[in-house]
Amino acid sequence: MPQFGTTARQIRERLRESDRRFSLRQVARRVGVEPAYLSKIERGVVAPPSEATTVRLARELGQDPDVFLAMAGKVSSDLQEIIRKRPKLFADLIRQLREAPDEAIFRVVRVVRDGDW
Amino acid sequence: MPQFGTTARQIRERLRESDRRFSLRQVARRVGVEPAYLSKIERGVVAPPSEATTVRLARELGQDPDVFLAMAGKVSSDLQEIIRKRPKLFADLIRQLREAPDEAIFRVVRVVRDGDW
DNA sequence: AGTAGTGTGTCATACATAGTACACGCTCAT
C-alpha cells in the first residue's frame, strides 16, 4: 500500500521535468486548494484530502481516480452507492472475489460486459 | 431506500411483542449505547451511528449487517478494504454490474463460488 | 538589485461525527 502523498509528489515531479506548469503552486491552483495544503498532503503532514479533491488531483496528474482514492484509503462514493442499493448481492460477490486471482475477476468483467453467456 | 431509524424501530417493536427483553433500554444496554441515543437514532433525530454500533445493533435485532449498514448510508469497511487492494479491477466490475439484474449477479456469485467454469 | 515564482511552517477555523449524562414524566405491577 503505497503512500498517497509520496506517490502524488513523485508523479507531479516527473511531469514537471517536461512541463513547468506542474509546480506545486500551479497544480494547487488548478486543483483548487491552497499551495500550503497541497504541500502538506504531498509530505504526509496531513491526511489525504476529501474524495472530491483527491479526484481532481488524480485527473490533474493524469491518474486513475479509483486508484488515487484507494491510496487515500477511500472508495469512490458512486461505487458505494451501487453497493448500497443491493447490499447482500454485492457483499457476497465482493467477499467471494477477495482471494480470486486478478485474471478471474477480469474474466468476470469481460463476460458481463460482452453479455455472451 | 428505507429509513434506518424507522426500520430499526419497527423490527425491535415486532421482536418485543414476543420478548419483553427488546425494550429500547435493554437493547441499548446490550448494544452498548445510552438509551437516549438509541431513542434518537430510531426516530431519526440524529444520523445513523458508527459502523461498529450499526453492526452490533443489526446483530442484536437478527438482521444482516450489510443491509443495516446500507440503510445507514455506509459500506462495510472490510468490503472497502477488498476493493482498495485492487481498485481498478473492482471498480470496473462493480460499475459493469450497476444495471445488471439481480439474477445475473447471483449467477456470477454462484459461478465464482463453485469454481466450475 | 529587484521581482516573480517556489515550497513550507504556523496558526486558526468551520463543520461533522459519535456519542454521554442527567432529568423528566409516564405506566404498571406489587
Added chain:
DNA sequence: ATGAGCGTGTACTATGTATGACACACTACT
C-alpha cells in the same frame, strides 16, 4: 402509593475532517 422500568428532551463534549490565511526564506531570471 411506590418503585422499577420505560421512552424522550436538553445540554454538553471530545475527536476528527478538511481546509484557509499569512508569512517566511530561497532561487532564478531580467
